[in-house]
Amino acid sequence: xxxxEMRLDGNAAGGALRELFARDVTAGLATCGGCGGAxxxxxxxxxxxxxxxxxxxxxxxxxxxxxxxxxxxxxxDLSGIxxxxxxxxxxx
Amino acid sequence: MSEPxxxxxGGPAPLAWRVAxxxxxxxxxxxxxxxxxxxxxxxxxxxxxHVDVRLVAxxxxxxxxxxxxxxxxxxTGVSLTVERLDDGEVSPYLTDVLRPGDGLEVxxxxxxxxxxxxxxxxxxxxxxxxxxxxxxxxxxxxxxxxGAAARARVPARLIYxxxxxxxxxxxxxxERLEGATEVxxxxxxxxxxxxxxxxxxGRVDRxxxxxxxxxxxxxPRAFVCGPTPFVEAVATMLVELGHEPRHVRTERFGPTG
Ligand SMILES: Cc1cc2nc3c(=O)[nH]c(=O)nc-3n(C[C@H](O)[C@H](O)[C@H](O)COP(=O)(O)OP(=O)(O)OC[C@H]3O[C@@H](n4cnc5c(N)ncnc54)[C@H](O)[C@@H]3O)c2cc1C
Ligand SMILES: [Zn+2]
Numbered sequence: 001x002x003x004x005e006m007r008l009d010g011n012a013a014g015g016a017l018r019e020l021f022a023r024d025v026t027a028g029l030a031t032c033g034g035c036g037g038a039x040x041x042x043x044x045x046x047x048x049x050x051x052x053x054x055x056x057x058x059x060x061x062x063x064x065x066x067x068x069x070x071x072x073x074x075x076x077d078l079s080g081i082x083x084x085x086x087x088x089x090x091x092x
Numbered sequence: 093m094s095e096p097x098x099x100x101x102g103g104p105a106p107l108a109w110r111v112a113x114x115x116x117x118x119x120x121x122x123x124x125x126x127x128x129x130x131x132x133x134x135x136x137x138x139x140x141x142h143v144d145v146r147l148v149a150x151x152x153x154x155x156x157x158x159x160x161x162x163x164x165x166x167x168t169g170v171s172l173t174v175e176r177l178d179d180g181e182v183s184p185y186l187t188d189v190l191r192p193g194d195g196l197e198v199x200x201x202x203x204x205x206x207x208x209x210x211x212x213x214x215x216x217x218x219x220x221x222x223x224x225x226x227x228x229x230x231x232x233x234x235x236x237x238x239g240a241a242a243r244a245r246v247p248a249r250l251i252y253x254x255x256x257x258x259x260x261x262x263x264x265x266x267e268r269l270e271g272a273t274e275v276x277x278x279x280x281x282x283x284x285x286x287x288x289x290x291x292x293x294g295r296v297d298r299x300x301x302x303x304x305x306x307x308x309x310x311x312p313r314a315f316v317c318g319p320t321p322f323v324e325a326v327a328t329m330l331v332e333l334g335h336e337p338r339h340v341r342t343e344r345f346g347p348t349g
Contacts, residue, residue: 001347005321009344012158015107021107027204032313042205043342051156066250088202 008046013053016067017041017042020074028086030055032060041084099315107199109146110192114194119177122258124175124223125187126162127157131198132172134329137161139234140207140227143172143200147182151317154215159344160226160317161201164233171260174242175223177348199258206343207303210238210316214246217312217327219296221253224318224345227262228252233314234272249276251304253322255283278304296322306330308334313341320344 010017014026026042037059039044044055044064057080064080078084093330112129120126142160163171175186190196208216208231216235218228228250235248254260260279270277280300292300306312314335316326323342330340 001104005319007320007344008346009342011142011203011206011343012346014142014204015158015199018107020204022194024202024204026202026206037126040341050155061148 003047006022006031008048008071010040010044010046013046013048013055014042014069016051016069018054019069020067020076025084025088028084030058030064031083032056032057032062032064033082034056034064035060038083038085058090093219101347105119107202108328109197110201111195112170112198114190114192114196116192117190120173121175121261123334124173124259124261126171126173126197126262126304127170127186127190128163128171129196129198130133130161131242134170135200135201137165137170138207138209139164141203142227143170143202144200145172145182145186146197147185148160148197148200152199155182155192158202159186160230161224164232164237166237172198172228173223173229174263174272174347175327180348206315206341207316208313210235210242210246212313214248215306216246216248216314217251217314218249219251219301219314219316219330221296221318221322221326222255222259222345222348223276224316224322224343225250225252225254225262226317227317227343229262229265232269232273235275243273247274249278249306251296251300251303252338253254253280253282253318254314256281257284257286257289276304296326296329298333299330302333305330305333309341311336313339314343315343317343319348320346339343 029038031038048054055065068075068079112131116128142158146156159172162173174186177183220228269275
């Protein structure tokens, strides 16, 4: 099976991201550090596993976010997101 | 397991894993089953949201998957409708092993992007493939709870692609929603060989979306859900037909669904 057929999206990452941000971020807008396009986090592509998140830009494939949970640590690399804008009312 | 944190209605909080109790199980199709869960301190949900489910083996091995909430926010209990994948790791446990009274670890509700409320308006164009119809049915069930006047302001259409007639999830309830709450339903079967099915066959294509969806000028809110290749093909066709990309929301279930 091709990786494109296996991939999920930012919706599936919502639970793991909530561990970090303590609120829903799937409805937030993320600006890609690679191409400058802005997309809802829910619409980003997720090549992770249920226990780790790798969000890529659907336009340019740039890795925007990596989140792992190992040995009691949450580790996040947000360097691929230029701006994360969240609705100022918690959405869930 | 950590103590469930108290729910802060509408307020920010990390999600706790909670042990839900299976209150009931019922068949949803030949391959799918609905689990009704009682979740302690459940804060309520929006139609379209999901939960994460975690199974932990005795040796500590964990498997985690997401399942959409099938029930409307107005319904009691939290229902999940799970389709069995014969070679799957998690779904056969949920469809074949769990019994009423059993516990199940869940966290949720999750998601704010693939969620819809009557106040968000419409028209509502729902396109589902396989078990991807589950969150779309939650939206229609939520809409059914609104008054007739509110429903009239939000016309709704469901385009649902299933493999066979016996694989159609909640067929009787879809017919009820169609008859009692003015939903236009188009069902298409991709692998049905039986002659008793006289309806539409084949995949969702551009012609079907143009004919059964609204024109872009009606600015429908589209929600597309199902197996990843299905979702990507349908979303691309909707945008090619002229729908605003920001009005086409997607949720990928992965290789199957
Ligand atoms: C947000 C969200 C909501 C969802 N809601 C629902 C829902 O309401 N109802 C529902 O039934 N499902 C839903 N799903 C899908 C669900 O999460 C599971 O993916 C599904 O139940 C299959 O899980 P499994 O463990 O049984 O199968 P898995 O063990 O994950 O296997 C899935 C399939 O992929 C194949 N596969 C696995 N790994 C590989 C590989 N490396 N290469 C090739 N093939 C492989 C397997 O053979 C199998 O056919 C949802 C998914 C998401 C992301
Ligand atoms: Zn990009």
